[in-house]
Amino acid sequence: MSKPFERIAVVGTGTLGAQIALLASNAGYRVTIFDQRAGAFAEMINRLHTDLQTKGVDPFIPYDRWEKCKNQVQEFTELEAAIKDAELVIEAVPENLELKREVFRELGQKALPEAILATNSSSIPVSNLEENSGRPERCLNLHFYMVLQGMNIADVMGGTKTLPEVIERGKTWVRSLGCIPLTVNKELLGFCFNRIWRAIKREVLYMWANGFVDFRDVDRAWMKFTGREDRPGPFGLMDNVGLDVIYDIEMVYYRDSKDPKDHPPEALKNKIEKGELGVKTGTGFYTYPNPEYLQDDFLSPSG
Ligand SMILES: NC(=O)c1ccc[n+]([C@@H]2O[C@H](COP(=O)([O-])OP(=O)(O)OC[C@H]3O[C@@H](n4cnc5c(N)ncnc54)[C@H](O)[C@@H]3O)[C@@H](O)[C@H]2O)c1
Known part of the structure; x- marks a missing residue:
């Protein structure tokens, strides 16, 4: 090389x-x-x-x-x-x-x-x-x-x-x-992969915050879809990054576009105000150190 x-x-x-x-x-x-x-x-x-x-x-x-x-x-x-x-x-x-x-x-x-x-x-x-x-x-x-x-x-x-x-x-x-x-090739906020990850975050946060789906089902679907049952889905990943960090990043995109659809949901802010920041505080979407998504029955049809 x-x-x-x-x-x-x-x-x-x-x-x-x-x-x-x-x-x-x-x-x-x-x-x-x-x-x-x-x-x-x-x-x-x-x-x-x-x-x-x-x-x-x-x-x-x-x-x-x-x-x-x-x-x-x-x-x-x-x-x-x-x-x-x-x-x-x-x-x-x-x-x-x-x-x-x-x-x-x-x-x-x-x-x-x-x-x-x-x-x-x-x-x-x-x-x-x-x-x-x-x-x-x-x-x-x-x-x-x-x-x-x-x-x-x-x-x-x-x-x-x-x-x-x-x-x-x-x-x-x-x-x-x-x-x-x-x-x-041309300047883009979020570059290549972060921009993709950001589109995923925006959609799943919208679906969760507006009561359309349970966040666990999003992660179940993701784990099956990607074939990586050993890795968390979007909500588990956000817990790993830190929900406060996620909120700040989403605000960067919102300030850039000024599109209300890009504003992170109030429900996410409420979690942050309660100190539910993810892995680092022991609670986020899941509780740690043994989050549900690592348990054997998480992906079981009868679970
Ligand atoms: N953490 C991630 O997952 C991640 C992923 C990709 C990119 N980044 C980017 O990488 C950069 C660093 O993030 P991080 O998570 O490693 O941060 P970090 O807080 O873990 O590390 C930052 C380091 O910079 C040092 N520092 C602060 N001011 C300095 C200065 N003036 N001169 C020299 N050193 C100084 C700090 O002592 C610290 O060790 C950021 O721009 C972040 O956006 C972070």
Whole structure:
């Protein structure tokens, strides 16, 4: 597999940044990282390890490679030192427009002039950040999903001035990590797969909130339809993400379209106000740690 770069830097090594750094190390890149909280990377890798093992997931990178890949990643306590030699810098700091603009401004000043700058943002098109970098033609969205859980896909989308060769190198890099690039040819909120997932969420929330169906039946149908009886349906998935996070994401789409049909339902807000946020609070649509959808009779005709 051809490698479009040798040296990669990751800025922000939480849930997603840590996975991207581990993946790049696994693929043989020299990886340098910076997080405003020293030690965040190692802590997150340990947390992901425990979480995936508990869920019985067979991870995208086998567990016996994690330690070596982790040790090859070089952590710096200064942003400048972490990014100064990198040919590609990808940021995965929290989803906050002003914060990301500030990070892009610093990356533009401190990275090599020819370096490509990418954002892993789930909802912010790079066109909202590119001018801050001073090099809009070398900026793009590279949006990874939960790769270690087996979702080895990444959306690739340019901004208003991104050079075609930058998109191509981004796609080649994604492939070299063992991931499938999902190319978005024109700027689209939600990119490729998030946009599909969002259409599903909007419909199932509408059906549930207006009393048309029981949410469990939606999940039963989904599990049968996809043939993945070991994975939750849309409501179980939303519980895993966090219902507060889901609400905020739906509001991003609503603010963009201003279409009342895109507004998340009041019933979802009521659950959030009651502290029913999903897995993280023990109650969402289901109760945890043993949600109904994992029980033997969930998909039984007599259940
Ligand atoms: N969590 C997901 O499922 C998911 C999936 C795809 C994309 N994303 C996107 O990835 C990005 C990161 O999300 P996450 O879930 O990994 O967040 P997270 O909160 O788990 O991690 C963010 C990390 O950034 C660090 N950070 C904060 N400010 C910083 C700064 N100025 N410089 C360097 N580091 C800084 C934090 O210390 C933390 O370790 C977001 O844009 C999000 O939309 C998240």
